[in-house]
Amino acid sequence: MRERAIPEATVARLPLYLRSLVDMTERGMQTISSEGLAEAAGVNSAKVRKDLSYLGSYGTRGVGYDVEYLIYQISRELGLTQDWNCVIVGVGNLGRALANYRGFGERGFRVSALVDIDETKIGKPVDSMVVEDFADLERIVKEREISIGIVATTAAAAQDAADRLVSAGVKSILNFAPTVLQVPDDVSLRKVDLSIELQILSFYEQRKSALETVRRGKRLTASASKSTRP
Amino acid sequence: MRERAIPEATVARLPLYLRSLVDMTERGMQTISSEGLAEAAGVNSAKVRKDLSYLGSYGTRGVGYDVEYLIYQISRELGLTQDWNCVIVGVGNLGRALANYRGFGERGFRVSALVDIDETKIGKPVDSMVVEDFADLERIVKEREISIGIVATTAAAAQDAADRLVSAGVKSILNFAPTVLQVPDDVSLRKVDLSIELQILSFYEQRKSALETVRRGKRLTASASKSTRP
DNA sequence: GGCCGTTTGTGATTGCGCTCACAAGCGCCT
DNA sequence: AGGCGCTTGTGAGCGCAATCACAAACGGCC
The missing domain is CATH 1.20.5 (Single alpha-helices involved in coiled-coils or other helix-helix interfaces)
Structure with missing residues (x-):
């Protein structure tokens, strides 16, 4: 089980484990069993063990997993030992809420730019940042080494936003617009659709x-x- | 294939098809092939056909599906022929954005109440509504026949919010708080987690x-x- | 040092969903 | 009326993910 190939389903659960583990350190716990972690994450223990086994053998039989060490290993695997710069495209209701959302920063995702196409919004401050011109997207992405694009535009504008992100070199996109986006194979795309x-x-x-x-x-x-x- | 048992994966795609089909009527299309619908929804055509076959035989071989009729059938299956009353618990950044979000109403989801525990927010207007007291949740849910609860609180407050929704009789909960919620088996729970x-x-x-x-x-x-x- | 209770790590099995591939059915055209 | 091209509906096969179940390994205790 040492070949690099973590199943998608496992990857999707790792952040869940990570959050539970962080809660546990805050409560002063040193070790945790698969059973305990399973309960905290809302899954069953066999799944936890199998998922963690893809990362390596980090547990101790008869004892459990060292919480701190496991946090480190999962963070490393998820690429959270470095910070990621993000741009939010579209500063409407949702874009503004995302800009203000504190949950991103705490896990190393920094919102480094807000862009919009609406001239009445450009230049206005939002959450200690200033809305910039969508036209400058390519320059902004390159200058600030932005690797993740968050699309929070209307459905109509979303594909254009995605195309521009892609051509600027962004390889990971999170789409909040209620529409299906087309992106090249080498670009990761995830979507969050409230009304669905x-x-x-x-x-x-x-x-x-x-x-x-x-x-x-x-x-x-x-x-x-x-x-x-x- | 006439036994009532639509796979979960299919249920999750029906809203996607529905949206594509609505776009198509707006562009004046009368019929659509599984191939065409597949492209619009970003899946493959075999999947579309199999998914739709769970609803019944609504297509015509050699022609495709009647767009209007299919919209009706999917809407009926998803329970969208009636309106659903929702309550948003927690009027922070995200709760406010959700309250303002126009995408809900257009598919029959009416935000009928906003509640918060913070006294400084109670009584203040948000998007042509007034924030009410979380303490009155049970009464509000019963009076307005609310069947869907949207949790947009902090992680710490989310379980309490869910518990109160459940005891008020709400059987469907959409959780935006970054935490795992425990609910009884007969309550449907879905989660949207931005940072995950x-x-x-x-x-x-x-x-x-x-x-x-x-x-x-x-x-x-x-x-x-x-x-x-x- | 050996035994015992506990917990991991993982082969084996099951189940679900996706994809393939094609017969059946429909409309149209001649 | 018959043939042809197109599209659906679905059985069959396949692959991934979830679950089961247990041997292996560890710490602690006597």
Whole structure:
């Protein structure tokens, strides 16, 4: 298990473990078992052990994992031992909220620029920064060694924003705009879509109500038809 | 394939198809092939066909799918033919941005209440609404028939917010706070975690740089060591 | 030093989702 | 009416991820 190939699913969980581990040091814990970490991260212990085994054998049998050491190893694997410069493209409601969000900085993600295409916004201050011109994106990215682009524009403007980021050399994009972006294969793209999440919840919520109705129906008629269609 | 059991992965893609289809009606398209829809949604056509087949046989061979009809069927399946009332718990940066976000309303999600625990915020207006007291959550949820709770508090306050939502009868929760929430089995929980997404990007970004370094190294030394450990 | 309880690391197995590939079905054109 | 090109719907196969289950390894205690 020493070949470099961490499964995607594992990569997505490492930040979760990391956060739980940081909480634990703050509570003064020295070691943690896979069982304990599993509970904190909301997964099962076998998954934790398998995930961590991809990084190496950092646990001690009969004892558990050293919290500090594990934090270091996961941080290293995730590339968090260095700082990453980010640019937020689009300073609307969401862009402003992201700019103000303190959660980024604490893990080494520095918002180094805010850009917008709207002239009325350019030059205005937002969270101890000044909004710059989208037209200057290439220059800004190169000058400040920005490696991550955060797209917080409208759906209509998002593809253009992404194209410009790509041509400026950005290889990682986080998309908040409600649209599907096309990027070259060598660019990593992740998306966060608020309204899609609500729609997924809606599906399960509706199914619950439907189930409830069926159950009530059964109680009344004492016989349920097997198919909804003849 | 007529038994009610739509795979989770399919449910997560239906909103994506829905959005593409709505775009298409706006451009005046009457029918669309699985190939065309696949391109718009950024997936492959076999997946589209299989996903849609779980809803029923709504396509016409040799022609494609009727856009309007498919919109109706997906909306119905996702429970979007009715409106859903939501409450946003926590009116900080993110909560305010979510309250102002126009993307929710357009798909039948109505933000019916904003609550916070901070007395200095209670009573103040935010986006044509007034922030209410978190203490009144149960009453608000029942009076306005709220079925979806959006947690936008700090990590520390999030579990309490979730507990109160659950005890008020909310069965669907969308969590934006950077922490793992515990909820009963019959409550649907989804999470959106901004900094985790960045950390995942960081992993792949680092791997790219590492690969680049190795490649450069090879060019220089014309021989690469196989293992990093002795 | 040997034994015992605990916890890791990992082969084996299961399950789910994705992709392939093609028969079946539809409209159109001649 | 028959043939042709196109597109759907779906069984079959495959691969990744989750889970299971247990041998191996460790610390502590007698």
